[in-house]
Amino acid sequence: xxxxxxxxxxxxxxxxxxxxxxxxxxxxxxxxxxxxxxxxxxxxxxxxxxxxxxxxxxxxxxxxxxxxxxxxxxxxxxxxxxxxxxxxxxxxxxxxxxxxxxxxxxxxxxxxxxxxxxxxxxxxxxxxxxxxxxxxxxxxxxxxxxxxxxxxxxxxxxxxxxxxxxxxxxxxxxxxxxxxxxxxxxxxxxxxxxxxxxxxxxxxxxxxxxxxxxxxxxxxxxxxxxxxxxxxxxxxxxxxxxxxxxxxxxxxxxxxxxxxxxxxxxxxxxxxxxxxxxxxxxxxxxxxxxxxxxxxxxxxxxxxxxxxxxxxxxxxxxxxxxxxxxxxxxxxxxxxxxxxxxxx
Amino acid sequence: xxxxxxxxxxxxxxxxxxxxxxxxxxxxxxxxxxxxxxxxxxxxxxxxxxxxxxxxxxxxxxxxxxxxxxxxxxxxxxxxxxxxxxxxxxxxxxxxxxxxxxxxxxxxxxxxxxxxxxxxxxxxxxxxxxxxxxxxxxxxxxxxxxxxxxxxxxxxxxxxxxxxxxxxxxxxxxxxxxxxxxxxxxxxxxxxxxxxxxxxxxxxxxxxxxxxxxxxxxxxxxxxxxxxxxxxxxxxxxxxxxxx
Numbered sequence: 081x082x083x084x085x086x087x088x089x090x091x092x093x094x095x096x097x098x099x100x101x102x103x104x105x106x107x108x109x110x111x112x113x114x115x116x117x118x119x120x121x122x123x124x125x126x127x128x129x130x131x132x133x134x135x136x137x138x139x140x141x142x143x144x145x146x147x148x149x150x151x152x153x154x155x156x157x158x159x160x161x162x163x164x165x166x167x168x169x170x171x172x173x174x175x176x177x178x179x180x181x182x183x184x185x186x187x188x189x190x191x192x193x194x195x196x197x198x199x200x201x202x203x204x205x206x207x208x209x210x211x212x213x214x215x216x217x218x219x220x221x222x223x224x225x226x227x228x229x230x231x232x233x234x235x236x237x238x239x240x241x242x243x244x245x246x247x248x249x250x251x252x253x254x255x256x257x258x259x260x261x262x263x264x265x266x267x268x269x270x271x272x273x274x275x276x277x278x279x280x281x282x283x284x285x286x287x288x289x290x291x292x293x294x295x296x297x298x299x300x301x302x303x304x305x306x307x308x309x310x311x312x313x314x315x316x317x318x319x320x321x322x323x324x325x326x327x328x329x330x331x332x333x334x335x336x337x338x339x340x341x342x343x344x345x346x347x348x349x350x351x352x353x354x355x356x357x358x359x360x361x362x363x364x365x366x367x368x369x370x371x372x373x374x375x376x377x378x379x380x381x382x383x384x385x386x387x388x389x390x391x392x393x394x395x396x397x398x399x400x401x402x403x404x405x406x407x408x409x410x411x412x413x414x415x416x417x418x419x420x421x422x423x424x
Numbered sequence: 425x426x427x428x429x430x431x432x433x434x435x436x437x438x439x440x441x442x443x444x445x446x447x448x449x450x451x452x453x454x455x456x457x458x459x460x461x462x463x464x465x466x467x468x469x470x471x472x473x474x475x476x477x478x479x480x481x482x483x484x485x486x487x488x489x490x491x492x493x494x495x496x497x498x499x500x501x502x503x504x505x506x507x508x509x510x511x512x513x514x515x516x517x518x519x520x521x522x523x524x525x526x527x528x529x530x531x532x533x534x535x536x537x538x539x540x541x542x543x544x545x546x547x548x549x550x551x552x553x554x555x556x557x558x559x560x561x562x563x564x565x566x567x568x569x570x571x572x573x574x575x576x577x578x579x580x581x582x583x584x585x586x587x588x589x590x591x592x593x594x595x596x597x598x599x600x601x602x603x604x605x606x607x608x609x610x611x612x613x614x615x616x617x618x619x620x621x622x623x624x625x626x627x628x629x630x631x632x633x634x635x636x637x638x639x640x641x642x643x644x645x646x647x648x649x650x651x652x653x654x655x656x657x658x659x660x661x662x663x664x665x666x667x668x
Contacts, residue, residue, distance in 0.1 A: 108589055109559040116482050116556035119544035179542015179557065179595030186522040186541055197521035197545050246545070370553035371506060371648075371668045373489045378470055382482015382561060 090409070093402035100395020101176075109179065111392040117375075118366045118387035123177040125359035126397050129271065130170030130404065131243055132264070132358070133351065134163040135236040136272025138211065140294060142232035145224075152287055158279060160215040161411045164208070166275075169404035171204065176396060196246040207239050219415065240268045247362070259309050263361065266305050267354045270298040274350030279408075281344025288343050295350060296335040303328050306357070319360045327353020363387055433622055434612070436635045442610055444628035450529040453657075454602055455629040456613075457636055457645065458505055460662035462623035465490055465503035472618035476603065478578040480587065481563055483556045485600035486615055491667050502667055505615075505624070508533060508554040508600040509648060509656030519549035525597070531657050532602050534581060537592035546597050551649055558587075560594040579605045602626070629657075 104111055114121045141159035144152035175184055192198045210232055217224050244264035277291040306324060310316045331346045331353075367385050369375055375385045389397075444452050465488055473479070473486045489504040510533050517525050517533065524540040527533050547555045564571045577584040578593070582605045585593050603613035611617075616626045627636035645659040648668070 109595065110561050110565070112559065114557070114559060116484075116547065117553075119547045119557050177543075179544070179597075180540065180592070183522075183539070183541045186524075186539065190522045190539070192518075192521055192523045194518045195521040195545065197519070197543060200521075366548065370551060371489055371504075373491050374487070374506070374553055377487035377489045377506070378467070378484050380481050380484075382480075382559060383484065383556070 090402050090405055093398050094406060097395055097397075097399020097402055100392050101399050104176070104392050104396055111390060113388060113390040113393065115382045115384055115387070117383060117385045118363060120177075120362060120366065121387055122359065122389040122393045122397060123173045123400075125355065125362050126400055127170045127173040127177070128243060128264075128362070129355040129358050130166045130173060130400070132240065132268030132354065133271045133275050134167040134170060135207065135239040136268035136270065137276045138163045138214075138272070139233055139236040139240075139269055140273050140276070142229045142236065145229040146226055146233070149290070152290055155276065155280060155285065155287065156214060157218040157415065158283070158412070159276060160211050160218065161408055161415065162272075162276065162279065163211050164215070165404045165407035165411065167204065167208065167211070168407055169400045172403065173397075173400050196242060199242055200246070203235075203239050203242050207235050210235050215415075219419065237265075240265050247365070259305070259312055260361070263305050263309050263357075266298065266302045267357060270295070270302050271351045271354035273298055274347040274354070277347030278344055278351060281347060288347075289338075289340075292335050292338075292343050292346070295347065296332065299328055299332050299335070299350065303332070309361075313364070315364075317360055317364060319356055323353055323356040323360065327356065433625070433635060434617060437612055437616065437625065437627055438610075440627045440631060440634040440636070441607065441612060444631055444634070445608075445610060447628075447631075451630060452530040452628045453630040454510070454531050454607070455627070455636060455640075455657045455659065456507075456602065456616075457625040457639055457659045457661065459623045459625070459639075460502065460504060460660055462621040463488070463503040463505065463619075464621045464623075465501070466620055468618045468620055469505060469615035469624065472614045473600070476606075476614040477580055478574070478576055478585075478587070479598070480558060480574070481561045483558050483598050485554075485556075485598070489668070493664075493667050502664065504660070504663070504668065506552060506554065506648065507615075507658060508550075509552055509654070509658045510600075510602065511657070512655035513653065515549040515551065515654065516546040516555065519545040521545065532604055533599075534601055534604065535597060535599065537581070537585065537596050540592065540596040542595040542597070544597060550599075551652055551654070555597050555599045558593050558596055558598050560587075560589060562587075581605065582608055 112121065137159050141152070141155055145156065175181055178184060187198070187201045191201070214232065241261055244261040248260040273291065273295050277288055277295055280291060281288050303324070306328070310320070327349055331350050334342050334346050369385060467488050470484065470486050470488060474484065477485065479485065486505055486507040489506060491502045491504065493500050493502065510531055514527055514533055517527055521543060522539060522541055525533060525535045525546055544557050547557060562570050562574050564574060575587070577586050580601060587594055606613060613626055616624045625636045625639060627634040629637050629640060631637060640659055643661050645661055646663040646665065647656040647659055648665070650665070
């Protein structure tokens with residue numbers, strides 16, 4: 081029954097999201113609330129969030145594999161599927177954000193290696209390859225050497241760090257600080273671990289208490305990084321306050337109290353909460369004016385230093401999330417049924 | 425009795441321009457100079473640029489900052505036009521993942537509209553906020569008919585650009601190109617000829633007999649955000665960076 085409700089909700093989200101996607105593809109960027117002051121909006125936040133979950137959960141599972149914690153390392157298959165599904169949704173998100181989607185192939189044939197974005201196509205390709213290899217190896221239950229896990233850790237770390245450099249590099253932006261890559265790294269692993277704990281809880285795996293210990297450590301580290309970030313910026317937004325209270329402090333308390341029934345949802349909350357902090361970091365930095373009086377130097381639609389995502393942006397975000405969940409569900413079900421057939 | 429009539433600076437710059445065009449392109453080094461003492465803050469340059477390049481809502485190549493300083497009764501207003509600085513060290517060129525934007529040999533930073541994927545990385549890379557993105561909007565889009573003045577072509581980079589859905593420059597990053605299409609036709613940039621205070625100078629700074637060379641070398645000129653060391657090609661006279 082629960083599964084039917086879940087499938088129904090996903091189907092509804094998918095259809096609603098598809099309506100938004102259709103409108104966007106037929107009408108174009110004018111439906112978005114992006115402007116020249118804030119050219120990167122919700123979809124870019126969703127993209128970095130998805131890629132963070134993808135690389136973050138894989139990083140932590142590879143780490144567990146290295147320390148040979150069998151209870152946790154048996155999540156390798158789920159982790160690889162989760163990484164593939166979120167990476168696909170993240171890349172789809174950034175693809176839709178391009179002004180000329182039809183020219184995306186130029187990222188591979190006309191690469192500018194002085195651009196961090198130019199490197200990303202290659203890192204994502206290598207990461208996808210590693211994920212597929214992991215999936216195959218865990219499916220055929222072949223013993224894997226520690227070197228492979230180390231390679232997995234290195235690649236997933238690079239994916240997170242290279243992506244953070246995209247933001248940390250431009251001069252004159254708040255991102256242009258050493259704390260941004262660290263913040264990016266911690267939140268990515270946190271969101272990956274949170275979503276992994278949620279899935280493990282849903283699938284009734286017996287390792288949620290071990291994952292929750294990792295999540296607790298990550299939440300505390302994240303809280304420290306967030307405080308340093310706030311101090312370095314000198315301001316704090318309302319969204320950040322809500323995030324810190326609901327997706328950081330309350331989960332810490334719940335995990336310390338060790339309420340078993342709530343653990344699954346604590347994971348989900350931590351995972352989704354990271355979207356809020358990534359969105360906040362992304363938008364706040366863009367709202368900084370390059371010069372005093374720049375905002376009022378020439379005023380017209382499309383130049384305002386403010387941003388609230390449009391209805392279409394939300395609809396397409398719903399589509400991307402439901403796409404990721406569907407991808408995971410279909411892939412996981414196919415793998416498990418194929419595996420049981422092979423055993424038979 | 426003979427009276428020497430002082431040559432108009434626009435005619436002088438026009439002649440400088442024609443002389444520069446006789447040189448090979450790699451020998452020209454275009455630069456702009458804005459004398460803030462002469463700027464009256466009329467915004468004519470902004471509007472002229474908008475009209476010349478058929479710029480849609482949200483796209484602007486040249487803005488004029490209006491800054492007030494001091495305390496009553498000793499107050500001042502400062503006007504600072506800001507545009508693409510055509511830096512020699514170009515964060516925007518470095519940020520472009522597909523080499524769609526590049527520094528030309530004559531110093532102009534251009535954008536290949538047919539190559540740009542519209543990722544807008546260059547917008548966030550520019551510390552001067554000089555780049556804007558064409559999101560496909562029209563001023564008259566919510567009226568019964570989009571007016572013809574918005575549908576006429578722009579001639580940027582010496583090509584005809586019609587703004588239609590899916591076609592460049594819609595979806596592209598856009599910025600000042602020193603009116604390259606005008607320069608190549610022997611005309612000064614539109615903002616230069618429109619400036620009512622004749623505060624904007626343009627020319628080849630490699631040409632020692634040009635007006636811009638003469639003024640840059642006889643005045644204390646400054647550039648915006650000098651600390652970034654990007655070597656901009658837009659110079660200012662009377663710039664008070666501490667006010668910005």
